[in-house]
Amino acid sequence: MKDRVDEMDFKILSLLADNAQMPYTEVAKKAGVSPGTVHARTKKMKDLGLIKGATLSLDYSKIGWKMTIFLGVFLRESIMYKQVIEALKKIPEVVKIHHSTGKYDIFVKMHARDSMHYRDVYQDTILSIVGIKGIETFMSVEENMSRHILFD
Known part of the structure; x- marks a missing residue:
């Protein structure tokens, strides 16, 4: 069943979700399988599109980007979502x-160095996107958690 995900795949996913840079040999030890099994199953999950890559988790505030902003976007017409998303x-x-349901048509997360930087991006770029009817802005005061679902 090459196109199916099983309990071992979920165990490997959980280990990699916790630390995407963990060597396959260490994943194998913790999962109780061989490194070759981890490699083969990881390749399978990449081929299936389940694993889309590995990313860094950055603390933007420590590199001078002090603002995290969420935008709830209202569209002039709901059919314009693809065009607006491409511009964003x-x-x-x-x-x-995120193309979303509920109050907003699109929900966006962005970062800015400071309020002036945010204002410039918001006024000069975002508000000029054809198809946007209105925006509600939310400033994050502090991120308290960011994680993946652990499957074991």
Whole structure:
């Protein structure tokens, strides 16, 4: 069953979700399998699109980007979501975009160095995107948790 995910795959995922840089030999030890098994199963999960890569988790405030902002975006017409999302993807400060249900059509996470930087991106770039009817902005005061689901 090469295209199915089983309990061992979930164990490997949980270990890598906790530390994406963990060597396969260490993952294998903790999972109770061979490094070759970890390699083969990880490749399978990448081929299935389950694992999309490994990323760094940055503390933006420690490198001078002191603001995390969430934007609830209202569209002029709901059919414009693809066009607006493509425009938002071009903004380097935007790090997450969700096409959503509920009050907002699109929900965005972005980072800025300070309030002036945010204002410039917001006024000069985001508000000029065709299709946006309005935006509600939320400033994060502090992030208290960021994690993946552990499957074991």
